Amino acid sequence: MAKRRCKGAYVRIELPDKRTTLPENTADLLKEAADFAILRAHSIWKMSEQNKRGWITYIQISEETFREDRERFQEIAEENVGLYHLLLSVFFTKIHQEMEPRASAHKIRTRNAYLSAGMAQREISSACLCLSEESARTIPQMKSETFGIDPHIWLTGFIGGRSVARVIAAFMNRGAEIFFPTAYIDIQGRIDLLVRFPVNSLGLCVQIKTFQNLNHIRYRLIPEVPYHQIKELSEDDQYFLKGVTEFRSDNIGMWFPLEIMIGDASYTQRYIDPPRNITYAFDRMLMDLFEHAKEFATP
Structure with missing residues (x-):
């Protein structure tokens, strides 16, 4: 992906050679991650600087803000990539929960709260992709209140992240290159994934929605x-198109705005990997999109 002026860096999604399982002490580790998040949330809340006129301005968080935190959780998880992403999802969810009630007091603080929510969903998606299907199934059943996270917030975030993971898995089966956007592009532009098919010169800015009974x-x-x-x-389409327009201004190539609505009802035997009917549906969708790209490119 040719990046020119976009805020931050895109994260190429690559599946691990082997999926991991959650250890027996997972609940204790998640509790520790949530407790640490409380301290980080308060330090982020106070992050500010004084300009030459003596005015206080609050600092906008970014991926770089949490570089050392990521290193911390990587050491805790050791080689267990699925656990690593799950720890980060709890960490960012708890930060969002701590900041959200007071965020409306200031524009930058509001933005920081939403960015932490976007980061949490991305980590949930990564956890679902890196964990065994058996371990991934246990995530929504976890008693999140034991590590200080509202069960509704935890379940809502998980369902959204799981849908993103399912779409990623389906696209990867078709040979796509997939990237997470920056948290800024995710929240401001309503773009969940960036999908590219180099052979077909097709780029997609993807927004994903969940329909439980579909x-x-x-x-x-x-x-x-x-x-x-x-x-x-x-209004949702307007925000999405605005985000796609901003993304296009920073990147070369054709990028089409695509909305995917994915249901939960097909995932009975499989949990993240696409069942047969979802695979067929993606094949039909991609045939349509490749034809659309050809028509668009025809002078």
Whole structure:
């Protein structure tokens, strides 16, 4: 992916050679991660600097803010990549929970709270992809209140992250290169994934939605209407197109805005890896998208 001026760096998603299982002391480790997050949340809340006029400005967090924290959890998890991402998901979820009630007091603090939520979902997705399917199934059943996270917040975040992981797994089976956007692009632009098929010159900015009772997928390319008609679109589509436009300004190539709605009902035998009907649905979708890309490229 050719990056020019975008805020931060994209994270190439690569599946591990072998998925890991959660150790017996996982609950204790998650509790420690949540307790540490409380301290970090308060230190982030106070992060500020004084300009030459003596005014206090709050500092915007970024991926770099948590570099040492990631190293800390990597040491704790050792070689267990799935556990590493699960620890980070608890860490970022707890930071968001600590910051969110007071975030409306200041624009930058509000942004920081939302960014931590975006980081949490990305780590949940990574945990689902790196853990064995048996271990991944245990995540929504965890008693999150024991490590200080509201069960509704935990389950909602998990469901969203699991859907992203399922879409990643389905795309990877079709030979795609997949990237997580920066947390900034995720939150501000409503872009969950960046998907690229180099052979077909197809790039996708993907927004993912979850429908619990859907037993297949639905998808649509967001209509790109002239500016004077933009208000005719839903508010969600407007934000998404705005994010895609910003992304395109920083990256070369064709990038289409794609919304994927994925259901939970098909995932009975498999939990993250795509079942047969989902694989077929992705094949049909990609055939349509490749044809669309050809038409778009035809002078």
